[in-house]
Amino acid sequence: MTPVEKPSDQPQRAIAPNHNPNTTPQELSVDYGVYVDQTAAMIGLAIAPAYRDEVVANMQRTAAIAQLVLEFSIPPEIEAAPVFEP
């Protein structure tokens, strides 16, 4: 098997310096502007310059809110409760 090479253009700031699983996005100093631009492009969503700052600010606020969920350890046997019935 050929070893998978790490992409060279990976932004340095997105890599945990010490692989600490409790590291927060803030500690990783995520660039939310870059995140918004890139993920929006990935789903084909053009965000007008007039809206961008507020969208970035919203993303940053949501990240802080999501942190409360992400930092909480959930046992692996806990499955989401879907209602899909085949």
Added chain:
Amino acid sequence: MTVDSVTPLDAAAEAWAIAQAVSTQQTTAQAVVAAALERIKTQDSRLNAFTEVLAERALVDAAAVDGAIAAGEQSGPLAGVPFAVKNLFDIDGVVTLAGSKINRENSPARQDAAGVAALKQAGAILIGALNMDEYAYGFVTENSHYGDTHNPHDLTRMAGGSSGGSAAAVAGGLVPLTLGSDTNGSIRVPASMCGIFGLKPTYGRLSRAGAALFAASFDHVGPFARSVRDITLSFDAMQGYDPRDPVCTQRLPEPCTPLLALGSEGLRIAVADGHFATGGQPEVFAAVEQVAKALGASQTVTIPEAHRARAAAYVITNSEGSNLHLENLKRRPQDFDPATRDRFLSGALIPSSWYVQAQRFRRWYRDQVRSLFETVDLILAPTLPCVAPLLGQQTMDIDGAKVLMRPNLGLYTQPLSFIGLPILSVPVQQPNGLPVGVQLIAAPYQEATILRAAAALEAAGVVGVKRELLR
């Protein structure tokens, strides 16, 4: 004005009393509907609750109800009762706006939403559609396309949202009964601000078919009214399995009206502490205490990790809501209300890990809260951290600190709709102030427990509407 002096044509008339008078031919559905239409004509300009009034159709429907009664047919439990619905409910032949400008271009609905059809089946007369936050994403009903809805208690204040028109129309005496939807608090928040009853039933208990979705994981529909009896009658009329809604329960309907007289006797009742006892203004905790005292509740209960539940509800709502509107966000973001646009755009970019983790947390949290109901039957908590804020207000004072107003309105409602518990917001009127809502919360499918306790509180004069508003 006493309840006894109210006639079926008055603004203060309750749905059950109208139905009784219409069924026994003491008055006609046509007269009742005409009186409601006149009130809307003369009074809605100050509230801005209605976005569509179906006068002609309502009078035709009323004549049909009167005709059936005159012919000796069995009348429904809501015979001749005028009602209106948040404009995200489909109405046959009417375009479903869901508070948006974008949806104006849609074709008219081809059938009534399940809730509308059920109330009509019970004899009620649909007279219009009501204002809301765009796509239900807000707690304020300050809508840039259709204007702000005003609070009947003080026109400079908000009615709450997102079902703001539904609450204002009932509190202001335009109609005795409306429907709304609640994803994170959108029935309970406006019910609290407008000082009326608002029921968010168990998730899946009432069919959402024909009601525009916001975040399907948490979307509920439910009624607003000025009495427990009216809330219960309408809830009973809408129960029942509907294969058109994939989350609708297959449980048989359990009519609650016959159980109201049982009162709160024998119920184990506790006040929620921790998250639900901090972060609010003093009058909201005083209202909870007042209700607790009247119900003889002296114990407290801790709902664990409620702040995380709120966070998880936020992530799921933001993600699901945005995905629902992604096509329009791509094509025509300029047509969204500025109050929702940036949140929708940002929500479309949420990492899937956040969403999945939030859904798994929901399951964990549900299990924890379920176990609490082994020792209590009813939990009390404030609905809102404050009374109705001024329209346009941005901040509020909590414990001496200024905090942002809009993000905090769902403080006590969001962690509970997150797991679909049935909840009634009951109105406590303050002698010289604005109304305050208290949430009565029960285990899934135990709406009867809530409604029994609410009926006891109403009979004791602890909760109820401000009748002076109903002229």
